[in-house]
Amino acid sequence: MINRRDLIKHLSSLPLLGGVLGENSLNPLASAATKVPVRNLAKELGIRTFINAAGTYTAMTGSLMQDEVVATIQGAAQEFMMLDEVQTKVGEKIAALTHAESAVVTAGCFSALTLGLAGVLTGMDQKKVEALPHLEGTGMKSEVIIQKGHNIGYSHALTNTGCKIVYIETVDELEKAINEKTAMMWFLNIQADSGAIKHEEWVKIAKRHGIPTMIDMAADVPPVENLWRFNDLGFDLVCVSGGKAMRGPQSAGILMGKKDLIAAARLSMPPRGSTIGRGMKVNKEEILGMYVALEKFVNMDHKKEWKMWEDRVATIEKAAKSVNGITTEVFTPELGNHTPTLKITWDMAKVNLPVKALQENLRNGNPSIEFMPAGNNALTITTWMLKAGEDKIVAARLKEEFSKAVV
Numbered sequence: 001m002i003n004r005r006d007l008i009k010h011l012s013s014l015p016l017l018g019g020v021l022g023e024n025s026l027n028p029l030a031s032a033a034t035k036v037p038v039r040n041l042a043k044e045l046g047i048r049t050f051i052n053a054a055g056t057y058t059a060m061t062g063s064l065m066q067d068e069v070v071a072t073i074q075g076a077a078q079e080f081m082m083l084d085e086v087q088t089k090v091g092e093k094i095a096a097l098t099h100a101e102s103a104v105v106t107a108g109c110f111s112a113l114t115l116g117l118a119g120v121l122t123g124m125d126q127k128k129v130e131a132l133p134h135l136e137g138t139g140m141k142s143e144v145i146i147q148k149g150h151n152i153g154y155s156h157a158l159t160n161t162g163c164k165i166v167y168i169e170t171v172d173e174l175e176k177a178i179n180e181k182t183a184m185m186w187f188l189n190i191q192a193d194s195g196a197i198k199h200e201e202w203v204k205i206a207k208r209h210g211i212p213t214m215i216d217m218a219a220d221v222p223p224v225e226n227l228w229r230f231n232d233l234g235f236d237l238v239c240v241s242g243g244k245a246m247r248g249p250q251s252a253g254i255l256m257g258k259k260d261l262i263a264a265a266r267l268s269m270p271p272r273g274s275t276i277g278r279g280m281k282v283n284k285e286e287i288l289g290m291y292v293a294l295e296k297f298v299n300m301d302h303k304k305e306w307k308m309w310e311d312r313v314a315t316i317e318k319a320a321k322s323v324n325g326i327t328t329e330v331f332t333p334e335l336g337n338h339t340p341t342l343k344i345t346w347d348m349a350k351v352n353l354p355v356k357a358l359q360e361n362l363r364n365g366n367p368s369i370e371f372m373p374a375g376n377n378a379l380t381i382t383t384w385m386l387k388a389g390e391d392k393i394v395a396a397r398l399k400e401e402f403s404k405a406v407v
Contacts, residue, residue: 050368052385053316053394055337056219060370062243062250063385065289069248072292073285083271086284090291091262094254097298099228100238103256104266105287107280109218112239112255113157113186115277117144119265120184120212120237121161129267132276133162141183145174145211149194150187154216158186160276170196171205178209187235189217189226190336203234212236212261218253219336221245224302227294237261245384248293249286305384306340312383312391313340319395323402325350337382345378346402353405355379361401369394 042049056063065073087104094103106112121140122128128138135142144158148167155165163183168174174185174197185206187199197205199215206213214237215230222245230238237257243250255265268277317328325347332340346353355373362369372380383391 048368050363050370051387051390051394052370053381053383053390054370054372055382055385056244058250062241063245063247064387065243065249066247066293066296068296069289069293073249073289076285076288081284083284084266086287087266087269090287093291094294095256097227097294098238098254098256099231100256101259102262103254104262104269105242105282105290106239106253106255106269107251107282108243109216109239109241109253110154110157111277111280112253113154113214113216114160115265115268115280116214116237116239116255116257116261117158117161117163117184118268118276119261119263120214121163122267123260123264124267126267129272130274132268133160135162141181143179143181144183145177145185147187147191147195147197149196150191152188152191154188154218155186158184171201174205178211182209182211184212184214187213187215189215189220189230192335199230199233199235207234212258214239214257219244220338221297222302222306222338224298227298231256242290242293246290246293246297248290252282252286252290254290254294309340309383312386313342313381315391316381316383316395316398317342317344319399320344320402323351323399324406326402339382339384342381342383343374343378344381344398345375348377350407351377351402351405352407353377353402358401362397365397367393369397 041047052060054060090105091103094105095101104115106115118129118132121135122132128140131138131140142163143166144155144163145166145168146155148169151165151167159165166177166182168177185202187195187202189199192198203213213235215235216239217226217230218239218241220226221240227240235257237255240254240256242248242252242254255262268275270278270281272278313330317330320326320342321328323346327345327347329343329345330340331343332338348354355376355378358379359371359373362371374380381394386394
């Protein structure tokens with residue numbers, strides 16, 4: 001069994017965690033938990049695992065946590081801490097990394113949207129906090145302005161507060177929509193090209209009217225610079241997912257921005273009850289794990305990572321193109337999932353293989369593989385969620401299935 005001195009040395013090597021735990025709080029018996037054999041519950045329960053060549057989709061459980069994140073979670077699970085203290089100390093670290101005044105870890109990006117708006121509505125008024133989502137007669141504002149092109153469903157997180165969404169398309173419509181009921185102006189970054197008003201103008205107009213702004217950039221890292229770009233641009237609140245590119249806990253996200261708004265948002269968060277955010281609980285392990293994931297992501301060699309993704313794409317592309325009738329294209333989406341992406345298209349007269357059949361063949365194979373269909377005779381593949389060597393497996397299986405379907 002590991003002794004007390006070695007345990008302290010191990011825990012203190014984890015960013016922040018050692019300082020939060022403190023030497024006097026350590027229980028030498030807690031290390032026994034690390035000796036418990038790990039059960040393969042996926043196998044035991046018959047849950048399919050797969051090679052993820054699709055991307056960081058929630059339905060596919062996002063991304064895989066980094067080893068350092070898992071180690072942090074395991075270490076934190078051995079000790080009790082005060083939840084607010086963990087949030088405060090982690091928030092200070094996150095804010096420093098992202099050029100924000102303050103930050104807090106939330107139960108995903110969707111939760112950050114709801115809690116951030118709750119803070120805007122209530123301020124530090126506890127009676128208002130407990131009144132949400134019932135706004136009538138409280139003196140709280142009740143409208144959030146959104147560009148029509150940004151309405152793809154995630155705005156439901158805002159209506160959870162009781163607010164009404166007001167849709168606009170032009171600057172003139174925006175100016176006319178702003179009134180005494182306007183609580184906030186919301187911007188969805190992944191749809192930035194679907195609205196006439198861009199980031200800078202959106203913030204400028206809001207500031208002129210004294211209206212807080214929020215941006216949802218859930219899936220918009222990489223590039224890493226986006227983690228501080230929107231704070232630097234002047235958005236009052238910035239929301240991001242934690243379980244995608246940063247490879248933190250899938251159920252974690254970050255709300256960052258102005259200090260007074262983050263403090264107000266925390267009034268609607270656990271451990272407090274009688275709030276709309278009580279069910280949006282984030283445990284200490286997730287909070288600490290999210291910080292470590294963010295720190296590692298910010299400090300990693302992004303050029304090296306990008307080159308690895310490109311090399312993997314090249315491996316798969318070469319194998320697919322070796323089959324007659326296959327064409328390929330490599331591109332990088334400007335908004336959301338900004339990574340090298342391979343699109344494979346085939347001539348059905350030469351390769352008689354509907355994409356749904358290919359999807360089922362790869363899904364039911366061993367190992368199972370997931371990709372994203374892009375039409376009846378096309379698919380897209382990303383490589384940033386692949387483990388080492390899996391690009392070769394994907395390449396071989398695609399070539400095998402395409403070759404069998406050659407007419």
